[in-house]
Amino acid sequence: MVKNTENRLCLGVITGAHGIRGQVRIKSFTADPEQLTAYGALSDAKGDKVFKLTVNGQSKGQLIAKIKGVNDRNAAEDLKGQELFIERSRLPAPDEEEFYHADLIGLAVETIDGEAYGTVKAVHDFGAGDILDIKLTSGKGAMLPFTKETVPTIDLDAGKLVVNPPVETEAKADEEDVSEEKQA
Known part of the structure; x- marks a missing residue:
């Protein structure tokens, strides 16, 4: 998941050491993982510490x-969990119909009927395409495919996106409500 810290975007995270000579394992959040360093050196969230990666x-x-x-391995292990950021201005502008995940997180979500639905909590990609993780207005959560059919409108300037949730998503949320009522 790409996080936004003001004008910085998180492009990856160090997950641990690799070997004994100071190499690290990195989970890249870029579309092409090998492009992690394509835009220059990465830094910590504040930009104080710069990481020059090969x-x-x-x-x-x-x-x-x-x-x-x-x-050495000890120095590499000390970096486990370190998020790697880059200045947003160093990244190319997304093409039409493309978005940085960080721009979507926090957007208000409403239905095509104009009713409040929730807020985008995260954007995931488990291998079959992007999924919006939404905190519903009811406090529950829902995951919706990030497709043109399910998300017909995205208005970054207005800070919202419009969804047309599949019927089974709403039915599943209702089933969870019924299940919780039975347990109480």
Whole structure:
């Protein structure tokens, strides 16, 4: 999931050490994982600490990289959980009908009838396309496919998107409500 910290976007996270010579494993949030370093050096969320990475390959869906100044396993392990950010201005503008996930998170969600539906909590990709994770106005959650059919309108300027949720999503939420009432 790509996070937005003001004018910085999180492009990846260090998940652990790889080997004994200071290499790290990185989960990349870019469309093409190998493009993680294509726009320059990455930094921490505040931009205070810069990480100069050299990607050396991939293993089990993660990048293997060397960070300048990190020379042993202990130093690499100390970076576990470190998110890697880049200035948004260094990234290309998305094409028409394309969006950075960070731009979608936090948007108000309403139905095609204009009723409040919830808020975009996250955007996931489990391999079959993007999924919107929405916190419903009821407090429950729903996951909707991020397709033109399900999300016909996105208005970043207005801070909202319009959804046409599949009937089974609403039926499942109703079933969960009934199930919880039976348990109480």
